[in-house]
Amino acid sequence: MTIQWFPGHMAKARREVTEKLKLVDIIFELVDARIPISSSNPMLKEIIQQKPRLILLNKADIADRQLTEKWIAHYAKQGLTALAVNSQAGKGMNQIIKASEEVLKEKRLRDKAKGLRPRAIKAMIIGIPNVGKSTLINRLAKRNIAKTGNMPGVTKAQQWIKVGKELELLDTPGILWPKFEDPETGYKLALTGAIKDTLLNMQDIAEFGLEFLSSHYPGRLIDQYKIAELPTDLLSLFNVIAVSMGHLTNENEPDYEKTAEKIVRDIRLQKFGNLSLDDPESVEI
Ligand SMILES: Nc1nc2c(ncn2[C@@H]2O[C@H](COP(=O)(O)OP(=O)(O)OP(=O)(O)O)[C@@H](O)[C@H]2O)c(=O)[nH]1
Numbered sequence: 001m002t003i004q005w006f007p008g009h010m011a012k013a014r015r016e017v018t019e020k021l022k023l024v025d026i027i028f029e030l031v032d033a034r035i036p037i038s039s040s041n042p043m044l045k046e047i048i049q050q051k052p053r054l055i056l057l058n059k060a061d062i063a064d065r066q067l068t069e070k071w072i073a074h075y076a077k078q079g080l081t082a083l084a085v086n087s088q089a090g091k092g093m094n095q096i097i098k099a100s101e102e103v104l105k106e107k108r109l110r111d112k113a114k115g116l117r118p119r120a121i122k123a124m125i126i127g128i129p130n131v132g133k134s135t136l137i138n139r140l141a142k143r144n145i146a147k148t149g150n151m152p153g154v155t156k157a158q159q160w161i162k163v164g165k166e167l168e169l170l171d172t173p174g175i176l177w178p179k180f181e182d183p184e185t186g187y188k189l190a191l192t193g194a195i196k197d198t199l200l201n202m203q204d205i206a207e208f209g210l211e212f213l214s215s216h217y218p219g220r221l222i223d224q225y226k227i228a229e230l231p232t233d234l235l236s237l238f239n240v241i242a243v244s245m246g247h248l249t250n251e252n253e254p255d256y257e258k259t260a261e262k263i264v265r266d267i268r269l270q271k272f273g274n275l276s277l278d279d280p281e282s283v284e285i
Contacts (some may be wrong), residue, residue, distance in 0.1 A: 005177040014047055017174035020124055024170065025107070026100050030136060032126035033063035033084060036071050038188040039128055039177035048126075052103050054079065056096065058132040060084035066274035087136035094198045096140070097167050100267035106118075121167050122160075126174035130194045133173035137161065145171050180271040184208070188277045191267050206260035209267050210237055212277060220272040 019030065021027075027048050034041040036057060040049075055075055060068050068084045075082040081099050087091035100121050100272070101108070108118065127133050138144050141161040159167045178194065179185045189195045189206035211234060213221045218230055225241045241247075242254030245262055249255045 005180070007062045010177055013174075013253060016065035017042060017047055017126060017176060020170060020172075020174060021051055021205070024122045024124045025052065025104060026121060026123045027051050028100075028125045028136075029053050030055055030056045030058050030125055030131050030133055030173075032131050032194065033060040034067050034191055034192050035094045036082075036187045037278045038179060038185045039192070039194060040179070041126075041128060042181070044126070045175065047176070048091045050105070054083035054099055054103055055080055056092075056136070059083045059135065061086040061089065061091070062270055062274055063238055064274050065080075067276035067279060070280055071278075072238060073230070083105070085136070087139050091185070093139055097164060104204055113147075122170075123167060124170040124172075124174060128176060128177060128194065130176040133175070137169065137173065140167075141168055141171070144217045145270075160268055191264065191277065193268050197264070202264065203256055203260040204210055206263040207234055210234060210241075212275075213267075213272060217272060217275065218265050224266065224271055235257070268271055272273065 029040070029044060031037075031223075036055075050250045057063070057068055057071060063084075065241075072082045072084065081103055083092055083095050083099055085096070100123060104121060112118065125133050125136060134145075145161060153220045159171045161167055167177065178189055186195070186200055187205050190197060190200050190205045191209050214230055214237065221227065222230060225244050227240055227244060231237045231240055237257060238259060239254045241263065242256070242259040245259065246264060247258040277284050
């Protein structure tokens, strides 16, 4: 199942998030550590207004560690706190509570000065489909609350979950749409499994992936497909991989469809190791 983000659906998603915003002190903006910008919502700031936000770079276990550090430093320069987390393994969960307290420190001091009793921080998770919202909720709750799956758009229910004494989390995340502005973002979302393949042309996705790998990780490309030397043009590279992998048609021509599927699958299965496709130095922010 894929959410088709028609204007009506976007307006509804926005309304739902705006409603829930009133209930919480802080937003946990969940993004994919491999594509922090491409997996963010283009209107988040406008939607949440002044609400404090903690950025969680999820799936950090399969992202390029150096780039994740670069992203954290990049956000810090903007006065934003970002944490690398791995919701699947439950790594970084304690830091989430500590960082929330830090982000809300001044507000909590002001509340104290007003004589208000300290209470648990109320939070909600917001993110695009398939970024790991349900997995994170289940990890923080230490039990299965929400439905998870490797398909965008499968989250339901609504209640508060106690996470220790300090945090209460809405059990239903806010789901917002990804960016659609440029084809590059689409390819990155497809390569990380955030959107369905059928929304884009498989050969275009593979081509983008190959171009990215040849410029950023040529050694891994050579090793994975046992290529002697990287051709400089993409068509020759496609041909070399097709031959090397034995993806040929009955006429012994390169089978572009099969080869493209193989390349995309291999990227998603981390056959090239940990990859991050957004770099704060090259992505337009
Ligand atoms: N490697 C890795 N995979 C993760 C992590 N967190 C979630 N996943 C996987 O990502 C996929 C999507 O996770 P979900 O929790 O269903 O994502 P969601 O954001 O709730 O998705 P929707 O319900 O579609 O909005 C699942 O296959 C998870 O196992 C993580 O930290 N690391």
